Amino acid sequence: MSMKTRDPNQTVVSHFFLEGLMCTAEHPSLFFLLFLLIYSITLTGNLLILITVGSDPHLCSPMYHFLGHPSFLDACLSTVTVPKVMAGLLTKDGKVISFEGCATQLYCFHFLASTECFLYTVMTYDRYLAICQPLRYPVAMNRQMCAGLAGITWAIGAVHSAIHTALTFHLLYCGSHHIAYFFCDIPPMLQLACADTTINELVMLANIGIVAASCLILIIISYVFIVMAMLRLRTAQGHQRAFSTCTSHLTVVLLYYMPPVFIYVQPRSAGAGAGAPAVFYTMVTPMLNPFIYTLQNKEVKRTLQRLLGRGCQESPTRSPPPD
Template sequence: MTSRSVCEKVTMTRENPNQTVVSHFFLEGLVYTAKHPSLFFLLFLLIYSVTVAGNLLILLTVGSDSHLSSPMYHFLGHLSFLDACLSTVTVPKVMAGLLTLDGKVISFEGCAVQLYCFHFLASTECFLYTVMAYDRYLAICQPLYYPVAMNRRMCAEMAGITWAIGATHAAIHTSLTFRLLYCGPCHIAYFFCDIPPVLKLACTDTTINELVMLANIGIVAAGCLILIVTSYAFITAAVLRIRTAQGRQRAFSTCTAHLTVVLLYYVPPVCIYLQPRSSEAGAGAPAVFYTIVTPMLNPFIYTLRNKEVKHALQRLLCSSFRESTAGSPSP
């Protein structure tokens, strides 16, 4: 059975007063996975397992270790939770599509939910990276003011604001995208429901949607990236003024971890959303980095580049091992 016949079979059209509209979409997936679906299924299963386990382990470590009570680790906990959820929104559906053609089918409502959840989590993470850069700027450039500016209440408020803005941002784009008429075709040339490939299937003019997407995603994301780069320019200048080599190394180890994941996360989506009409099946490759690869790499980057997180993780694992050993019956 071909993908077209599957799409025609499940896309039972519902009648509109003026026109028929599709009730299901067919996700084309990643074009280079078609030849070896079983191999890529195992690869994505491994990536997804590592992503969820790694981020939940970081979240558990940050939440249980009293040594990691600073604002930076508070935000890191939010980031780990977002990464685990972001991967869950996309990867399981990709794996289902690798098993059967029916696994690539997604309902109209399911597509809207996936698009909302993806942009909710991704935009929240985008703003969270900016907040984390501001946190590092205050900690290194204004250390005396830092305890006052980044107290526990302020951290909670800033984290809450990022989640609220992310939810609003996603609601705007989801409503604008799915208020349009979709009367066929139903093939989404992508591996998940995202705005550019979905808009290409609309039967009406999408100029307003593309302008809003350019302003609200491209410019906002680019603006956040500029703020982050500016913050790190001041941070770099401040670190270079530190007299001791140990102090400079500690500051750089914390900042380079954050800057690394920022570059991995920001560059691909800015390129994608600034060129909405260029989204084809093969264009999904850049999106793989910030939707699948980056969430997997974050726990490793923050663990390997941050001694405090590494030591806290070792304490957690040793404590768990001692508890399991003490609870096991003696021979």
């Protein structure tokens, strides 16, 4: 574990400097446009999912109720990191972040990311009940239960993030203020602390690595039972519908879980090299999620097409001027 002692000649830092991503400094304009495109697609795609699910009364089942939450979380998660990365590509001052701003970014990031992590586990439980116990499903997953489960995931995410933010910024930062990363996250922050970070690293390993891995294991076990139940379905339509829903969810889960587990179970791996997996789940995965759900789910695709078609038909047309 890392140990740093305070130099009496050093002063406590009041701001940090985000060094950003590898290779982006050579072509900042190109990467700015790339990240702007990714961010625009992410916001548009997730906003369309929210509008689609909220506008169609037929999409009122628990599955679609839970679908709106990750769309909102993905849009917010991307907003926490991507605009600051783009600002750093425009000017050197854009890479500067205050101590309070860094703490806020770290809290918001872990709040949103952990909430989404727990939400995917709840969504797997919903699919397990729907496919493995269809007779109990309408009673077990009523509206109150859905709202309660969603609220619990948000509450746990808030507490989870508050613990890590408090532990991280309770440390003394008096040396280098250069963060070898593109946003304020726990591993690169611990490397700058002028204190013993053993407790922080143990808590991070237990509360992020083990919790995330446990959620992933629960999801995998649930899908074992789901696959077994799917194999017992007699109709081809039942097979196709269950397979379509579960495939999209499982794809998103694997894309989301693997990079964080890789990063946070190895606290010393933080740095420029760890940016690639972090970019994947902070930028790429939130952008891909709407396409995965839309392309795999016929109901969402049909509703979205109808919604876009209605928008085109209802757009006002300018009448020709009188002769």
